[in-house]
Amino acid sequence: MTVAEETFQPSAPVCWCCGGEFEDRDLVRLGAHPEVGVCIGCAKYLQRRASQREDKLRPSWAARVRDAVRRVREWVVGRGWHELPVVGRLLRRIDRHLP
Numbered sequence: 755m756t757v758a759e760e761t762f763q764p765s766a767p768v769c770w771c772c773g774g775e776f777e778d779r780d781l782v783r784l785g786a787h788p789e790v791g792v793c794i795g796c797a798k799y800l801q802r803r804a805s806q807r808e809d810k811l812r813p814s815w816a817a818r819v820r821d822a823v824r825r826v827r828e829w830v831v832g833r834g835w836h837e838l839p840v841v842g843r844l845l846r847r848i849d850r851h852l853p
């Protein structure tokens with residue numbers, strides 16, 4: 755055993771999106787590149803970005819409604835209301851069910 759092997763300590767898995775350290779079970783791995791993992795929060799964020807992109811490519815009345823919901827979300831987050839003690843908890847709970 756060499757000195758390098760003795761001092762090597764594996765680092766915690768890192769989210770490739772936000773850079774945060776997570777347990778491996780809390781990361782979602784890419785199919786063709788399993789070395790790449792994103793945390794659950796970033797995976798949800800990417801899903802919303804993908805949905806937004808899809809709506810721009812295929813406009814419809816439902817896409818316009820989802821876009822309005824996104825604008826309201828950005829407006830609320832821009833004011834920091836999602837971080838308020840009581841109202842923020844309610845807003846985050848509602849947000850879980852929005853596109």
Ligand SMILES: [Zn+2]
Pocket residue numbers: 769770771772773774792793794795796797
């Ligand atoms: Zn992340």
